[in-house]
Amino acid sequence: MTLLHIIYILYKAPFIFHRNKVSSYGTICMCMYAMVVYKDERLFKHILCIIIVFAITVNHLRDESKEKESMAEVRNKQVILKNHVVDRFPKEDDMHVTSEATIKLKLPHGHTGVLVKNLYLSCDPVQRLLMHNKQLILQYPNYTPASPLSGYGVSKVLESGHPELKEGDLVWGFTRWEEYSLIDRPESLIKIRHTDVPLSYYAGILGMAGLSAYVGFYEICNPKKGEKVFISAASGAVGQLVGQFAKLLGCYVVGSAGSKEKVDLLKEKLGFDEAFNYKEEGDELEATLKRYFPQGIDIYFDNVGGKTLDAVLVNMRDHGRIAACGMISQYNVGVEESEGVQNLMQVVLKRITLKGFNVNDYIHLYEDYLDYVLPYIRQGKIVYMQDIAQGHLDAAPSLLIGLFSGRNLGKQLLLWFSDHFREEI
Ligand SMILES: NC(=O)c1ccc[n+]([C@@H]2O[C@H](COP(=O)([O-])OP(=O)(O)OC[C@H]3O[C@@H](n4cnc5c(N)ncnc54)[C@H](OP(=O)(O)O)[C@@H]3O)[C@@H](O)[C@H]2O)c1
Numbered sequence: 001m002t003l004l005h006i007i008y009i010l011y012k013a014p015f016i017f018h019r020n021k022v023s024s025y026g027t028i029c030m031c032m033y034a035m036v037v038y039k040d041e042r043l044f045k046h047i048l049c050i051i052i053v054f055a056i057t058v059n060h061l062r063d064e065s066k067e068k069e070s071m072a073e074v075r076n077k078q079v080i081l082k083n084h085v086v087d088r089f090p091k092e093d094d095m096h097v098t099s100e101a102t103i104k105l106k107l108p109h110g111h112t113g114v115l116v117k118n119l120y121l122s123c124d125p126v127q128r129l130l131m132h133n134k135q136l137i138l139q140y141p142n143y144t145p146a147s148p149l150s151g152y153g154v155s156k157v158l159e160s161g162h163p164e165l166k167e168g169d170l171v172w173g174f175t176r177w178e179e180y181s182l183i184d185r186p187e188s189l190i191k192i193r194h195t196d197v198p199l200s201y202y203a204g205i206l207g208m209a210g211l212s213a214y215v216g217f218y219e220i221c222n223p224k225k226g227e228k229v230f231i232s233a234a235s236g237a238v239g240q241l242v243g244q245f246a247k248l249l250g251c252y253v254v255g256s257a258g259s260k261e262k263v264d265l266l267k268e269k270l271g272f273d274e275a276f277n278y279k280e281e282g283d284e285l286e287a288t289l290k291r292y293f294p295q296g297i298d299i300y301f302d303n304v305g306g307k308t309l310d311a312v313l314v315n316m317r318d319h320g321r322i323a324a325c326g327m328i329s330q331y332n333v334g335v336e337e338s339e340g341v342q343n344l345m346q347v348v349l350k351r352i353t354l355k356g357f358n359v360n361d362y363i364h365l366y367e368d369y370l371d372y373v374l375p376y377i378r379q380g381k382i383v384y385m386q387d388i389a390q391g392h393l394d395a396a397p398s399l400l401i402g403l404f405s406g407r408n409l410g411k412q413l414l415l416w417f418s419d420h421f422r423e424e425i
Contacts, residue, residue: 073102078148079177079396084133087334089404094131095149095397103180107159114165114186116155118175121393122203123400123412124237127151128331139360140174149177149400154192154202162186170195172202177396179416190366197377204237204411205373205384212325212359213241214369219362220323220355221299225250228293230312232278233303235262235385237411238325240270242301244382247271251299254292256308258406265409269383278308285311296320304329306339313343316352324356332404385410392416 077099085094107115129136130143130150143149157169158180165171165186173189175181183189192202204210216238217223229246233239234255243266246253255266256278266275274292281288289297289311296317302309305327316322330338347354376382387408389395396414403412 073104074180075099076101076103077179077393079393080147081131081143081145081149083145084143085128085131086133087332087337089332090128090131090401092397092401095400097394097396101178103182105158105180107161107182110161111182112161112186113182113184114157114162114171114189115159116157116171116175116181116183118153118155118177118179118181119170119415120154120200120203120388121175121177121396121414121416122152122207122209123396123403123408123414124152124208125326125328125331125403127400128404137358139358150174151177152203152208154199154207155181155189160186165189165191170199170202172207177393179393194370194374197374200386200388200413200415201377201384203413204386205241205377205382206370208359209237209411210241210373211362211366211369213238213245214372215359215362215365216301216323216325216357217242217245217299219365220357221301221321223249223251223299226252227298228252228295228317229254229299229301230289230293230297230315231255231301231303232308233257233326233328234266234272234275235270235410236303236408239301239303240266240385240410241382243270243272246299247273248376248381262406262409265385269385286314289315299323301325302327306330306341310339310341310343313341313346313352316346316350318350320350320352322352322354324354328404386413387411388413388415390415 077097078101079095079097081095083094105115107113126137126140127149130140132142135142141150152173153175154170154172155175157165157167157171160166160169170192171189172192175183192199197206201207223229223246229243229251231239231242231246231253232255234243235257239255243253243255253272254274254276255272256276257263257266258277258279260277263275263277266272276288276292278285285308293315297312297315298317298320300312300316300320300322302312302322302324303326305324306329308329309327312322346352373382377384387410389399389412391414393414393416399408399412399414402408
């Protein structure tokens with residue numbers, strides 16, 4: 001074989017590639033061509049070897065350059081908390097959205113975490129408590145000024161160093177408010193296995209909010225059929241579920257919410273027996289509750305605390321149960337301005353059980369919860385109101401602070417960059 005032959009074969013070699021892979025079709029064609037032209041089997045073998053070695057080398061070089069490309073740093077948009085927020089309402093201006101940070105879309109060598117692309121971000125009242133300069137909740141680390149906020153979300157695994165997660169998996173759990181996150185403790189993420197329901201549900205009904213409703217109602221309140229249940233912030237992420245769980249059990253259910261639209265939804269869409277706008281009741285809350293519960297309340301699911309809790313205590317029945325889930329009315333005020341509870345003596349007089357809980361202590365019940373709730377979702381017996389803002393991270397600060405004025409109608413979420421992930425969403 002002359003040098004000219006080799007040059008000719010190398011010149012023709014690109015035909016044997018198809019999408020960066022050696023094309024057997026191309027190889028066979030080249031070899032048949034060589035056989036016809038040279039009628040020499042040994043030469044044919046040489047040519048075959050040269051083609052294969054050449055193809056493998058080129059493919060290898062292409063793969064390497066592809067890998068380098070994917071290791072490139074990309075811009076990583078983030079929501080940053082400027083400074084701690086203490087004893088006042090948070091403002092949009094307490095956060096800023098920036099694209100200054102970059103991230104390598106490749107796990108560092110030997111890293112045991114996961115690299116994720118965040119798809120849905122959940123706005124939760126607990127995030128307000130993490131803005132404080134004191135650590136108020138042990139289960140969550142406080143925010144560090146000049147760093148991205150963290151929060152619950154639904155994400156897609158881009159690369160994993162964890163044995164139970166792999167590229168392409170969908171997960172929900174605690175992530176950061178940024179486009180891509182490197183999660184150091186992937187054991188805190190839960191793999192999404194049921195994809196016949198909307199993916200967004202894993203940031204709400206099938207995520208932390210749903211489990212909170214389940215645990216608070218069933219584990220803390222020990223409910224029985226026919227009991228009388230009152231729920232505050234009843235149209236929110238947690239409250240709307242507690243009401244529906246209670247109705248499915250056969251309870252009488254009343255909810256309070258902050259607008260006529262929410263009150264109508266509670267009665268017309270979510271099946272509550274009664275609902276009222278607490279903002280219209282002013283100081284008459286005690287009397288209002290007496291109207292809706294002439295024989296008293298068996299179960300109070302408390303999402304707001306303050307004067308609502310005080311009015312409820314007076315209206316509780318003997319041996320009533322109160323699940324202290326949250327006290328959102330008190331998150332933005334200091335101790336001096338907080339609404340003291342005057343009627344705590346009722347707990348003794350009526351032998352009431354008042355118990356606080358943190359959903360993180362009940363993660364072991366998650367599978368039980370899925371077994372309970374998924375059939376209801378699939379049968380359409382439970383509906384979930386979601387307030388999903390679609391767009392870019394720039395909207396996130398305003399959505400978060402909107403929770404404290406009741407701007408959200410149902411579970412507040414942010415879905416962003418859906419175009420890239422349309423197939424999952
Ligand atoms: N213990 C746990 O593990 C756990 C887990 C999840 C959530 N939580 C708590 O559960 C509660 C509900 O959370 P969520 O995620 O379901 O939030 P959400 O109800 O979806 O959103 C918060 C709602 O609270 C109401 N609200 C705001 N400020 C209020 C005030 N001063 N007085 C009365 N209502 C007020 C607003 O609704 P209106 O328009 O009706 O006023 C707002 O839409 C919160 O307190 C949260 O911290 C606790």
